[in-house]
Amino acid sequence: MRYIGSKAVEAMLMEAVCAPAPGLVDRYNSGAHTDMDIFTFMRSTAALGPAMYSCAACGYMHEDSPSALLRRIRPIGRQAETDMFVATDGVNTQKGLLFVMGILCAATGAVYHQVYGYEKAITAEKILAYVKEMCRNLVAEELGAMQIDEGAMTAGQRLFKQYGIRGIRGEVEDGLPAVLYAGLPAYEEAKQAGFSNDVVLLHTLLALMTVVEDTTIVHRHNLTFLRDVQADAQRIMSLGGALTEEGFQAIVDLDANYSSRRISPGGSADLLAVTHFLYEVTA
Ligand SMILES: CC(C)(COP(=O)(O)OP(=O)(O)OC[C@H]1O[C@@H](n2cnc3c(N)ncnc32)[C@H](O[C@H]2O[C@H](COP(=O)(O)OP(=O)(O)OP(=O)(O)O)[C@@H](O)[C@H]2O)[C@@H]1O)[C@@H](O)C(=O)NCCC(=O)NCCS
Numbered sequence: 227m228r229y230i231g232s233k234a235v236e237a238m239l240m241e242a243v244c245a246p247a248p249g250l251v252d253r254y255n256s257g258a259h260t261d262m263d264i265f266t267f268m269r270s271t272a273a274l275g276p277a278m279y280s281c282a283a284c285g286y287m288h289e290d291s292p293s294a295l296l297r298r299i300r301p302i303g304r305q306a307e308t309d310m311f312v313a314t315d316g317v318n319t320q321k322g323l324l325f326v327m328g329i330l331c332a333a334t335g336a337v338y339h340q341v342y343g344y345e346k347a348i349t350a351e352k353i354l355a356y357v358k359e360m361c362r363n364l365v366a367e368e369l370g371a372m373q374i375d376e377g378a379m380t381a382g383q384r385l386f387k388q389y390g391i392r393g394i395r396g397e398v399e400d401g402l403p404a405v406l407y408a409g410l411p412a413y414e415e416a417k418q419a420g421f422s423n424d425v426v427l428l429h430t431l432l433a434l435m436t437v438v439e440d441t442t443i444v445h446r447h448n449l450t451f452l453r454d455v456q457a458d459a460q461r462i463m464s465l466g467g468a469l470t471e472e473g474f475q476a477i478v479d480l481d482a483n484y485s486s487r488r489i490s491p492g493g494s495a496d497l498l499a500v501t502h503f504l505y506e507v508t509a
């Protein structure tokens with residue numbers, strides 16, 4: 227299970243450093259963020275590492291239902307969220323990433339145990355099907371029935387109430403379709419063509435940005451900005467994404483544009499890390 231935990235940490239680091247990532251913190255600059263930089267992400271990732279291993283171990287040893295596994299790792303996640311905020315002096319670097327990656331590590335541990343001895347049977351489809359089982363009815367349970375004052379709501383809770391956007395909870399409840407149908411095909415196309423890490427990761431990020439209902443964008447701006455970001459990403463993918471000179475230059479230009487307009491596709495960045503993780507643990 228150490229392997230699963232270390233691949234989760236690797237995924238978080240690869241996502242944070244790839245550049246130029248439009249509006250995101252990367253190894254070149256802090257994008258649309260004034261409260262964090264690449265060093266904040268290094269500290270944050272180091273703080274989250276132990277929780278990833280713990281979630282994988284819980285999954286491997288789990289003998290009850292998938293939904294019981296989510297309940298079992300939730301306290302681990304909440305403690306890790308506290309550890310993250312201590313490491314970052316209160317800045318929200320990877321709250322969403324911690325949630326989705328912790329669930330992924332637990333699901334991967336559970337599937338490893340199910341197919342023990344037949345490692346080749348470990349597929350992204352199997353892991354994501356288990357994620358879907360773990361998170362069944364999560365939106366209704368956590369967002370649909372909430373009785374919280376507007377002022378005490380998180381971004382995700384407020385946006386669900388305002389627009390019906392389900393955010394990260396909707397992604398995991400659906401079994402992360404953006405990763406399975408947009409992220410992984412883009413990642414595999416670029417990887418198998420022998421492109422560099424930056425090109426593989428940026429190509430995947432742009433593919434995800436075409437479809438992800440990213441509350442990070444809506445929270446900072448509004449739904450129109452989200453639709454514009456999806457259209458921007460679609461335009462760049464039609465130029466060949468990061469795999470062509472024209473597409474790559476368009477990504478460089480988009481980074482400058484988003485950084486100046488405070489647009490940050492943080493949700494797509496989370497799913498980029500998830501895509502790298504799934505490629506690595508099923509390769
Ligand atoms: C379950 C929670 C994580 C829910 O939190 P919340 O109620 O806030 O729900 P969301 O807003 O829906 O999601 C929170 C973060 O998830 C990322 N995200 C959003 N949409 C998507 C999507 N469609 N797919 C995937 N991921 C998505 C996003 O996180 C990233 O962006 C954040 C950084 O951006 P930034 O703009 O800087 O954010 P802020 O600082 O908040 O804004 P500013 O002030 O700077 O403008 C960062 O989090 C990235 O990861 C959303 O922000 C949570 O409540 C929970 O239960 N956590 C406990 C952990 C747990 O249970 N773990 C179990 C397994 S270990």
Ligand SMILES: Nc1ncnc2[nH]cnc12
Pocket residue numbers: 241242249250251252259319320323490491492493495496
């Ligand atoms: N590299 C990054 N920059 C900004 N927000 C993020 N959320 C997850 N990864 C991020």
